Amino acid sequence: MKAEIIAVGTELLLGQIVNTNAQFISRECAAQGIDMYFQTVVGDNEQRLLDSLRLAASRADVVICTGGLGPTQDDLTKDVLASLTGCNLVLHEPSMEAISAMFASRDIHMVESNRRQALMLDGSDPLHNETGLAVGNALTYEGTHFILLPGPPKEMKPMFTKYAVPWLKLRMNDEVPLYSKMLKFAGIGESNLEHQLIDLIQSQTDPTIAPYAKEGEVTIRLTTRAHSAAEGEMKLKATEDEIVNRLGEYLYAAQDVPIETVVLRLLKANKKTLAVAESCTGGLLSDLITTVPGSSESFLGGIIVYSNALKHGLLGVPMDILEGEGAPGAVSSETAVILAEQLLVRTGSDFGISVTGVAGPSPSEGKPVGLVYVGLAQKQAKTEVYTLQLSGNRESIKHRAAKRALYQLWKQLKEN
Template sequence: MKAEIIAVGTELLLGQIVNTNAQYLSRGLANLGIDVYFQTVVGDNAGRLREAIVNARKRADLVLMTGGLGPTQDDLTKDVLADYLGRRLVVHEPSMAKIEALFASRGAHMVESNRRQALMIEGAEPLGNEAGLAVGVALEADGTRYMLLPGPPREMKPMFDGPGTEWLRSQMGAIAPLHSRVLMFAGIGESNLEAALIDLIDGQTDPTVATYAKEGEVAVRISTKAQTDAEALGKLDRMTEAIKSRVGDHLYATEERPLEAAVIELLRSSGRRVSSAESLSGGLLAELLTSVPGSSGAFAGGVVSYTNATKHALLGIPLAQLEGPGAPGAISESTAAMMAERVRERTDSDFGISLTGVAGPEEAEGKPVGLVYFAIARRGGETVVHTAHMSGNRDMIRLRVVKAALYRLWQAIKADAGD
């Protein structure tokens, strides 16, 4: 079954509110095994709304509409669809009784327009509204199925998840639901990851494979339709193994989660702790790590040593290392190594990680914007320094180097734990 979602509301076109309904419905329909091929947004205009319905009917078996079911004159969805189908609007008596009882309980006068929320299209199945007053509509006409849901998410979600989903299941027959798995990768860009998997992507039938870029991370979604969980699991496992055989070194999770969560989990499971010394990132690494629940058992603490004076006072980095004629400078491999070693020693951690470099907007110490060094010091082991050249603006450089450092830390923890 192919679906199109039509979101109705001029406020959506003006950017006054975000169309979160389409995202929610797309996920819900995908879980039911219904493919969403198009999403349309149209304002509160009868002519343009009718045009959207005509276009949707040509390319979809299910037209799902949200918004425009309220009491005001610009709530036109039921009116326009009823006119297009050549059907009357009729009163749904249970909904009318609910509206009248509500106004009576408040001692408020009910104007005639409030009755519009109890109208439904002749021959349709009503969808009850637990969180509001407007009754939803579900019907089939000339081979096309239509579902009308309220615009407010607090009303739309329970209506779709409850009576809406029940009605859809009754219409679907034996359509197999969609099963998906998300693989998370780091230390590799989307283009390089895609190149490694290009034959799997180009030749995909079932399961399907798609990449999604995030800042410093890449997600691969594997999806299949299957009648049983066991059948789906077999398909997903086989494709996962095929992907791991090519880029398994970069795979840090088989579910959608950020890299910092995987690092904290690995530290906790191996009984190890990390501490950080940050310069250009200004505490961003510590912020990401401590955003993970349970991080207190894995993160010992951090130092934001943004100036040379702070590097000297809190980490004991010699000033002769940081400044003056012939000094390597704060932005150097040797300083990165010293920062990681000193913070590890002073917090008695298993790992110390440091970041220093030039985030911009201008060069520093005669070194270009984007040049960064990050180091990982390990208890009883050598300190490894990584050099990178990051692109982007200041915020992008800071986030990218933090993600790069987290990936190298994740590798170091795995190696140290013997995984």
């Protein structure tokens, strides 16, 4: 069964709000075995909405609309679908009673336009709105199933899962749900990862293999159809095993979690602590770490040593290392080592990570944009320094440097 989402609202086109409804509906449809082929966003314009509905009906079995069910004149979804199908709009009495009762309970005068929220297409099935006022609609017209949902997510989500999905199930054949698994990688770029898997990607049938990148991480989504998670895991196993065989050194998780979550799990499991010293990342590494709930059990804290004065004053980097003719400079392996090692001395942490580099947009100390040194110190072990040459704009370089620092710590924890 093929589906299309039509999100209605000029505010979406203007970028004033983010269309999170489409993400939710697509995920829920996949779980039911409904293939999402298209997503459309259309403004509050009668003709353009009518054109969108006609096009969707010509290429999808299910058309799911969100938004445009409210009381104002620009809430047009039910009116336009009524025009397309030739159905009249009729009052859904239970919804009207609920609307009237709400206004009465608040001692607020109800203007006539609020009755629009209780209208539904004649012959359609009402979808109860547990958290709002506008009634949803579900109907079949010339072989296409139409679902009309309110725009606010707090209203749309329960209406879809509790009422629209059961309505659709009664009209579905034996669709088999999609089952997906996420493999998360760090320390390797998307193009390099794809190159090492290109034969698998080009010959894929079932399961499918889809790589996609975020800043500093790469995800592979494996997808098949399965009636249960156990069946899905069995169907994915051979492909997953081959990917792990080729890229296991970069695979930090077989679930959709960021690397900072996995690092903190390992620190906690090994009863180890971490402190960080940041220059070019400006606190981003600490922010990523502290975003994870419970990070305080293992993360002692971070020091932002952006200036040479603070590198010297707070963590003891000698000025003849930082400045002067022939000095290695703030962006150097020497500085990265001292920063990381001084964290162990001054905080008592088991691990110390330092990040110093050139985020751009201009070179610094005669060194190119994207040059970053990551220092990794640990008690009773030699301090390691990793030299990175990162690409992208300032924000990308900062994010990739922070993620790469976490990757190096993850590798060390796994080896230990």
